[in-house]
Amino acid sequence: QLVLDTLDKFGTIHDTRTLVLPGYTDPAANHDSQIIILGALNSLSSRDMISYTTHETVSHVLTPEGAQIAVQGSHEARVWQALPHKGDGAPMAPKQLEERVGSETAKIGQGRAFKNKWIAKEGDGLVRLAPSIEDNTQVELREVDSTGTLKAGEKALAEMRKRKLIVQRKGQWFTVKKGPAFSTSIAKPETDLTIDMLATGSWKTSTYKKYNFEAEGLVTNGGALHPLLKVREEFRNIFLEMGFAEMPTSSFVESGFWCFDALFVPQQHPAREVQDTFYLSDPAESLPPPADYYERVSKVHEHGGYGSTGYRAPWSDAESRKLLLRTHTTASSASMLYKLAAKCRGEGEDKSARSAAAHGSGAQAKEGDDGFKPAKLFSIDRVFRNETMDATHLAEFHQVEGVVADRGLTLADLIGFMRVFFTKMGIENLRFKPAYNPYTEPSLEIFAFHPQLRKWVEVGNSGMFRPEMLEPMGFPKDVHVHGWGISLERPTMIRYGINNIRTLVGHKVSLESVENSPAVRF
Ligand code: PHE
Numbered sequence: 001q002l003v004l005d006t007l008d009k010f011g012t013i014h015d016t017r018t019l020v021l022p023g024y025t026d027p028a029a030n031h032d033s034q035i036i037i038l039g040a041l042n043s044l045s046s047r048d049m050i051s052y053t054t055h056e057t058v059s060h061v062l063t064p065e066g067a068q069i070a071v072q073g074s075h076e077a078r079v080w081q082a083l084p085h086k087g088d089g090a091p092m093a094p095k096q097l098e099e100r101v102g103s104e105t106a107k108i109g110q111g112r113a114f115k116n117k118w119i120a121k122e123g124d125g126l127v128r129l130a131p132s133i134e135d136n137t138q139v140e141l142r143e144v145d146s147t148g149t150l151k152a153g154e155k156a157l158a159e160m161r162k163r164k165l166i167v168q169r170k171g172q173w174f175t176v177k178k179g180p181a182f183s184t185s186i187a188k189p190e191t192d193l194t195i196d197m198l199a200t201g202s203w204k205t206s207t208y209k210k211y212n213f214e215a216e217g218l219v220t221n222g223g224a225l226h227p228l229l230k231v232r233e234e235f236r237n238i239f240l241e242m243g244f245a246e247m248p249t250s251s252f253v254e255s256g257f258w259c260f261d262a263l264f265v266p267q268q269h270p271a272r273e274v275q276d277t278f279y280l281s282d283p284a285e286s287l288p289p290p291a292d293y294y295e296r297v298s299k300v301h302e303h304g305g306y307g308s309t310g311y312r313a314p315w316s317d318a319e320s321r322k323l324l325l326r327t328h329t330t331a332s333s334a335s336m337l338y339k340l341a342a343k344c345r346g347e348g349e350d351k352s353a354r355s356a357a358a359h360g361s362g363a364q365a366k367e368g369d370d371g372f373k374p375a376k377l378f379s380i381d382r383v384f385r386n387e388t389m390d391a392t393h394l395a396e397f398h399q400v401e402g403v404v405a406d407r408g409l410t411l412a413d414l415i416g417f418m419r420v421f422f423t424k425m426g427i428e429n430l431r432f433k434p435a436y437n438p439y440t441e442p443s444l445e446i447f448a449f450h451p452q453l454r455k456w457v458e459v460g461n462s463g464m465f466r467p468e469m470l471e472p473m474g475f476p477k478d479v480h481v482h483g484w485g486i487s488l489e490r491p492t493m494i495r496y497g498i499n500n501i502r503t504l505v506g507h508k509v510s511l512e513s514v515e516n517s518p519a520v521r522f
Contacts, residue, residue, distance in 0.1 A: 003040055003176060004184045007050065013176040016041075034172050041174060046210060047189060048181040057171040059148030060157060066141050066165035074137040075101075075109030080118045083128045091125025141165060181207065224515040227504065228398065231492040231520050232380050235400050238424045239378040244402060249332045249381035255286035256322040259331040261297050262289075262338065263439035264468040266311045267319045271327065278386050278395075280323040288321070293338065296472035306471040325384035329401045330439070332379055333483060337465075338473045340405060343371030345474035370476045374406040380488060391500045398488035403465075409480035411442055414462060418446055418484065422459070425491070431456060441466050446484070450494070460486035495520055 002021065006013050013019065016037050024033040044050045062070060072078065082100045083092050098106040110126075113119040120129040143150055144166050150156045160166045189209040190197070197203040225233070236246070259265075260272055270276065288294065296305075298320070304310030326332070342348070367373040384396045404417065415432060422430055429449040437443040440463020447456040462484030470481060493504060496517060502508045 001186075003037070003044060003050065004182075004186070007176060007178055007182070008184050011178070013174075016174040016176065034174070037174065038172065041176065044186075045179065047186070047207065048179045049183060049186070050176055050179045052174045052176045055173050055175070057173060059169055059171060060144050060150075060160075060166045061148070061169050062141060062145055062166055063164055066160070067145070069138055069165060070141040070145055073135050074112070075105040076112035076116060076118060077109075077133060077135040077138065078105050079109030079113045080128055080130070080133055083119055083126050085131070086120065086122065086127040086129060088127075091122040091127045093125050097126060137165070224517075226509075226514050227496055227517045227520070228488060228492050230517070231495060232398070232400075232488060234425075234520050235380055235488070236378075238421065239402065242376070242421070242424075244376040244378040247329075247332050247336045247377045247379040249329055249379045251332070252325055252382060252384070253280060253323055254326040254331045255289070255320065256324060257286065257289050257294070257297070257320045258335050259324060259326050259328070261301065261320050262334040262469065262473075263330060264300070264466055265438040266313065267301065267316055268311075268313060269438060272319070274386065276386055277327055278325040278384050280325070284323055285321045286323050293472065294320075300468050300472055306467045308466075308468045310468075327385055328383050328485060329379050329381055329399045330483065330485065332381075333377065333401060333403045334469070336377055337403065337405065337470070337475075337481060340375055341372075341470075341474040343367075343373075344476060344479075346371070368407075368476075372407070372476055372479055374404075376402070376404050378402040391502070392493075394489075394501055394505060399485050400488050401483065401485040403481055403483040405475075405479060405481040407476075407478045407480070409464070409482055411444075411464060411482075414444070414464060414482040414484075417482070418460075418462065422446070422448065427459065435461065435463075437461065437463050439466055439469050440464055440483070446486075452494075459490070460484050492520075 002019055003013065003016075006019060016034060019033075019037065021033045021036060024036075041050065041052045045052060069075075073081070078101050079097065082097055084090070092100075094106070094110075097110075100106075101109065110119070116130075116133075118128065118130045118133050119126055140150055140152065140156065140160065144157075144160070150160075157166070161168065187207050189207045191209045193203060197206060239246070256267075256272065259277075260269065261267070265271065298315045298317075299305060299310075300308065301311050302313065302315040304312070378401060380398060380400045382396055383399050387393050387395055389395060402421070404413075418432075419428075419430060422428070427448045431447040431449075432444045433447060435443040435445040443461070443463035445458055446460040446462060448459045449455070450457045463482065465481040465483060467477070470479065471477070475481070489501060489504065493499065493501065496504075498504050503510075503513070
């Protein structure tokens with residue numbers, strides 16, 4: 001208002017330092033008042049009510065030490081004052097001088113006072129040499145204090161700055177002119193055009209707040225995919241472009257039958273012990289699986305068949321019925337393969353498996369006389385293991401799993417397929433190592449060379465499913481199925497450079513890192 005009133009009265013303001021803000025009469029407050037005026041000028045000019053130009057000033061102010069000297073005199077003057085005149089009483093011992101003026105002033109002051117020939121040594125003590133002195137430092141500091149500068153010029157100012165007695169202070173002042181929308185009262189500008197304003201016609205005379213195109217705007221809030229979900233999406237895309245169909249994997253709870261028995265995992269296998277598998281207590285037992293299939297599975301375990309001797313160990317119904325948290329998604333693969341073989345068993349179509357197979361394998365997949373139709377299936381979902389948790393292991397993780405069922409598939413098909421699949425993930429350097437799974441023979445562990453770790457790391461487990469698993473399901477002998485599983489967490493950790501699983505999964509995950517993690521592209 002002061003700016004507007006002054007402009008109204010005089011037309012222009014040549015120098016805003018002449019404006020006296022209410023409560024800012026002290027010239028020492030000038031610096032602060034120019035900052036306040038600048039705020040007002042910016043606000044008025046954004047409304048086109050005024051325009052202004054800025055002028056820079058440089059002045060000097062005293063440091064606390066400078067201010068002390070301005071009042072009490074320089075160290076050297078204080079030393080001189082404390083000493084007796086030469087020949088006028090006993091010289092003063094340095095120790096006594098220190099007590100009188102303080103050790104700092106005694107130390108700094110003596111040096112300068114000797115240089116100025118103000119004092120001299122006499123015996124072990126000190127005396128005044130000059131009969132009178134002029135304390136230039138004090139005089140100059142007082143000048144800076146009241147004028148902000150020195151008549152003696154820049155060289156003297158620089159010397160004072162070097163001695164840390166004064167510092168430069170940049171200041172601003174302004175010249176102000178009326179703008180096109182000048183008025184003595186500040187109309188509150190409209191920020192929105194309302195129906196009311198259109199109806200009454202008030203929009204014609206209203207003033208509007210200008211758009212601020214420099215404003216950064218609010219950060220928009222939105223959901224964000226967890227890094228694991230981004231990597232999952234990338235895997236899904238690889239599977240889909242290779243013609244795979246996704247298996248339903250919503251059943252986290254499975255029976256011992258589907259998780260192990262159907263896969264020809266012996267009932268005494270260590271993986272089935274409580275140390276490795278979480279069992280349910282309520283309900284503790286599953287509904288019975290299809291009776292004749294159950295019969296064939298228990299038989300191949302206990303007595304063999306399909307060219308196998310079996311395990312020749314007693315079969316336990318109770319073990320088979322136990323409900324558990326699935327330890328691998330191969331449990332879902334087993335039940336999907338069982339459904340896929342429905343027609344081979346002479347049963348009616350099982351819609352879910354057949355449509356998945358049809359969708360996945362496309363036009364080249366033809367159904368044979370025996371009712372078999374090739375299929376490529378995948379899943380990416382959660383599995384649970386009763387493990388000791390550490391930096392890289394949790395009791396639950398995700399498995400990426402694929403199975404391919406076709407006539408006459410060989411180990412070479414599996415290896416060739418793995419090379420294509422992993423190449424799509426950017427992993428080209430693969431090695432295969434013979435391994436053991438109860439449900440596959442042969443089995444292969446897949447190793448990849450890790451360029452950062454500079455070593456071979458295990459990236460997956462795979463194999464050709466055994467006839468003891470496939471034939472009780474009803475698949476013809478010439479139908480072979482290969483499968484493989486990899487964890488979702490490991491490539492995710494490698495991809496995002498995470499070395500503790502807890503920064504990726506669980507309550508310690510920072511939401512910020514989830515929101516900011518880049519999309520993944522293998
Ligand atoms: N089920 C195996 C695992 O948990 C992975 C696998 C799937 C191996 C299919 C062979 C065939 O590691």
